[in-house]
Amino acid sequence: MxxxxxxxxxxxYASNLLALGIIDSFTTPTPLDPNVHLTSFDGVPLEDVSLYRQLVDNLIYLTVTxxxxxxxxxxxxxFxxxxxxxxxxxxxxxxxxxxxxTGHEI
Incomplete structure (x- = not known):
């Protein structure tokens, strides 16, 4: 055996995603504040939704690991x-x- x-x-993959330069150098200990409740009417509509959609698609793929x-x-x-x-x-x-x-593995 x-x-x-x-x-x-x-x-x-994560490094390439982060290399887009969208975020600053800070990290956060949690992916989402548990007290956040989002609705379709929060904030102002994005002018260009393509970046949002691309990032969410990439993050969906990242959930594998x-x-x-x-x-x-x-x-x-x-949304x-x-x-x-x-x-x-x-x-x-x-x-x-x-x-x-980024260094986490399964």
Whole structure:
């Protein structure tokens, strides 16, 4: 019987996502504040929703090795049709969290 193990990492993918230069150098300890309750009417509508959609799509793929962001991604993906500024702020918060966890593996 072999004791071989496998590690799954998306460190390169996460680094490439963060290399877009959208977020600052800070990290955050949680992907989403548990007291945040988002609605479709929060904030001001985004003028260009393509960046929001691209980031959310990339974050969905990142949940393969970061299951701890799945709930936050579930929340923000509900606003893909008409995202508001507050929803984009939450995406940035998740990216800051991902920046601090790029070395995590499954």
């Amino acid at each position: 072999s004791t071989a193990s496998y590690l799954l990492s998306q460190a390169k 970061h299951p701890n962001i799945a709930y936050a991604i579930h929340i923000i993906s509900q 893909m049709v008409a995202p508001q500024t507050i929803h984009f702020t939450v995406v940035l918060c998740i990216l800051r969290y991902a920046k601090g966890t």
